[in-house]
Amino acid sequence: MARLxxxxxxxxxxxxxxxxxxxxxxxALMPADPVMIAIRAWNLAPTEETVAALRENxxxxxxxxxxxxxxxxxxxxxxxxxSFRTGEPVLTExxxxxxxxxxxxxxxxxxxxxxxxxxxxxxxxxxxxxxxRFSRLIAISxxxxxxxxxxxxxxxLLGVHLQIVRPFSGGPSIVAIATAIIALHSMGVxxxxxxxxMLEQASRPHFRTALAKGLSRHQALxxxxxxxxxxxxxxxxxxxxxxxxxxxxxxxxxxxxxGISQFLVQSIAVRDxxxxxxxxxxxxxxxLLMNAILQFAMRRLDPRHA
Amino acid sequence: xxxxxLLGGLLMLLLLGGVWQPHDPDAIDLLARHAxxxxxxxxxxxxxxxxxxxxxxxxxxxxxxxVLIVGAIGLVGGSLLGTVAALMGGWGEAVIVKIAETFxxxxxxxxxxxxxAVMGLSPTSAGVALGLAGLGPYTLLSNSLTRxxxxxxxxxxxxxxxxxxxxxxxxxxxxxxxxxxxAYVGSNAGQAIIAYAALAFIGLGADPTRPDWGGMLFEYRMxxxxxxMLMLWPGLAIAVTAGLLNWVFDPEAVPAxx
Numbered sequence: 001m002a003r004l005x006x007x008x009x010x011x012x013x014x015x016x017x018x019x020x021x022x023x024x025x026x027x028a029l030m031p032a033d034p035v036m037i038a039i040r041a042w043n044l045a046p047t048e049e050t051v052a053a054l055r056e057n058x059x060x061x062x063x064x065x066x067x068x069x070x071x072x073x074x075x076x077x078x079x080x081x082x083s084f085r086t087g088e089p090v091l092t093e094x095x096x097x098x099x100x101x102x103x104x105x106x107x108x109x110x111x112x113x114x115x116x117x118x119x120x121x122x123x124x125x126x127x128x129x130x131x132x133r134f135s136r137l138i139a140i141s142x143x144x145x146x147x148x149x150x151x152x153x154x155x156x157l158l159g160v161h162l163q164i165v166r167p168f169s170g171g172p173s174i175v176a177i178a179t180a181i182i183a184l185h186s187m188g189v190x191x192x193x194x195x196x197x198m199l200e201q202a203s204r205p206h207f208r209t210a211l212a213k214g215l216s217r218h219q220a221l222x223x224x225x226x227x228x229x230x231x232x233x234x235x236x237x238x239x240x241x242x243x244x245x246x247x248x249x250x251x252x253x254x255x256x257x258x259g260i261s262q263f264l265v266q267s268i269a270v271r272d273x274x275x276x277x278x279x280x281x282x283x284x285x286x287x288l289l290m291n292a293i294l295q296f297a298m299r300r301l302d303p304r305h306a
Numbered sequence: 307x308x309x310x311x312l313l314g315g316l317l318m319l320l321l322l323g324g325v326w327q328p329h330d331p332d333a334i335d336l337l338a339r340h341a342x343x344x345x346x347x348x349x350x351x352x353x354x355x356x357x358x359x360x361x362x363x364x365x366x367x368x369x370x371x372x373v374l375i376v377g378a379i380g381l382v383g384g385s386l387l388g389t390v391a392a393l394m395g396g397w398g399e400a401v402i403v404k405i406a407e408t409f410x411x412x413x414x415x416x417x418x419x420x421x422x423a424v425m426g427l428s429p430t431s432a433g434v435a436l437g438l439a440g441l442g443p444y445t446l447l448s449n450s451l452t453r454x455x456x457x458x459x460x461x462x463x464x465x466x467x468x469x470x471x472x473x474x475x476x477x478x479x480x481x482x483x484x485x486x487x488x489a490y491v492g493s494n495a496g497q498a499i500i501a502y503a504a505l506a507f508i509g510l511g512a513d514p515t516r517p518d519w520g521g522m523l524f525e526y527r528m529x530x531x532x533x534x535m536l537m538l539w540p541g542l543a544i545a546v547t548a549g550l551l552n553w554v555f556d557p558e559a560v561p562a563x564x
Contacts, residue, residue, distance in 0.1 A: 015408065018408075026420075030424045031424065140549070140552065140553075141545075141549075143496060143497075143548070143549075143552055144496060144500075144544075144545045144546075144548040144549030144552055145500075145541070145544070145545045145548070145549075146500045146503050146504055146507070146520070146541075146544055147504075148504065148507050148520075148523065149523060149537075149541035149544065149545070152523060152527055152530065152537050152541065153541070155527075155530055156530050156534050156537075159530070160530055160531055160534065167530065239410075242412070242413035242414070242415075243413070243415075245413045245415075245416060246413055246414070246415030246416060246501075246504065247504070249415070249416070249419070249504075249508065250504045250507055250508060253507065253508050253509075253524075254507070254524075254527065264419075265508060265510060268419075268420070268423040268510055269423070269510070276420075283413060283416055284412075287412070287413070
């Protein structure tokens with residue numbers, strides 16, 4: 001177990017390194033120069049000295065490999081560079097914004113898992129019954145409707161019609177709505193995966209044995225099929241994790257939530273290199289961390305799983 | 307069957323939007339702002355008095371274009387990479403598969419977001435970005451299909467009869483992998499519609515003079531108090547298009563890429 005953990009840790013570090021190199025190159029080679037954008041934005045005179053001074057100040061006068069090494073050593077030591085736009089340390093800004101983004105994403109996913117199990121179980125209990133049709137309806141509709149439109153409709157319904165929440169305020173009620181939307185979407189997918197695997201297990205001999213022993217269908221499903229179905233559900237969470245980042249981004253834009261994706265949107269237009277690469281690293285880190293946690297949980301559930 | 311007919315009808319409507327609209331979609335008429343639906347403006351007008359139906363039709367054509375580009379890249383690029391990898395075998399295949407697996411973990415929308423910000427958001431750039439970012443699963447699927455086919459008796463006998471690699475691939479492998487890949491393209495089409503809407507909604511690099519369903523939702527979100535109908539129609543268009551695509555090409559019925 002320990003050897004495995006070390007091995008996957010090394011692999012994760014290697015992929016982080018590869019991602020950082022790729023992202024660094026991509027960002028540095030983007031068309032449009034942050035110096036020229038800044039000079040225009042701040043109404044500076046575009047003289048040779050100003051350009052050279054800014055370039056030197058931001059470390060852009062060095063060669064690419066040098067810049068990468070400087071950035072990487074700083075990044076590892078916790079110095080993520082200064083934002084070109086605000087002049088503030090990028091790490092501080094991220095630490096301020098991360099709790100909101102991660103909080104919405106993680107609590108949305110956890111809520112979805114917590115709701116998917118009873119819903120999937122009820123759907124597997126009576127295939128074709130009310131719970132089954134209800135979960136299918138949710139699954140089909142969330143796959144056809146973008147998260148931000150559900151958000152807009154929620155604003156209209158709760159904010160304009162019922163006047164319970166203040167739209168675009170970024171208050172706690174808005175965060176709750178964003179979390180609920182994430183949970184709703186993931187629940188649609190996860191409950192179907194859970195139900196499908198449960199029904200597959202229910203067609204196996206061991207399930208019939210359990211029924212023959214005198215267990216009710218509900219008991220037999222819970223005691224003899226839940227483990228495998230939950231395993232399938234966790235595997236689906238892995239692919240859902242990437243989607244959660246994307247829709248958190250659109251929800252942050254819609255509701256004006258000060259998360260990291262909103263920061264990215266503000267930074268990309270002015271080519272704020274340090275913010276862009278920090279965002280890529282945070283997203284890659286999130287994906288790798290989710291992967292590791294889920295892999296660990298899946299191994300606990302089924303030790304045969306490689 | 308019913309679904310295919312409906313989808314075909316919708317497709318005709320989207321194609322029509324590329325060549326003809328009832329009004330000039332950009333014609334501003336400040337005297338007719340927020341007009342309610344009428345014969346002249348079946349869906350009413352927006353906050354600048356532009357005809358909503360005309361804007362929706364142009365936007366629909368642009369969405370359809372994205373789906374076509376994403377599908378073409380997935381189909382062609384995926385079968386090319388996957389099949390070539392399977393034919394090569396050895397470490398060449400291992401490298402391609404490893405890269406494809408890494409790409410699966412990368413969030414497609416974020417990659418496309420960055421690419422659109424750099425290249426500007428148009429159906430072409432978004433289609434290329436979404437297509438390339440989503441190439442991983444296609445490659446893995448076509449790779450595993452080809453590998454399975456390579457062990458089948460009819461492929462082995464073709465090889466025993468002296469068929470070259472190119473002839474064998476064209477005659478025996480691609481005709482058998484293509485239908486599955488097509489089904490996979492179909493099952494992803496709905497997602498492509500939604501992903502493009504999300505990109506246009508976030509609006510990085512978007513051209514504000516060109517209407518998109520997602521961009522319209524962003525533009526009209528502030529009128530949720532005064533004329534909520536404005537944000538109803540683009541959302542409904544996305545939902546109906548994506549829903550129909552998902553219904554006809556059922557994503558749950560398609561084999562996963564493993």
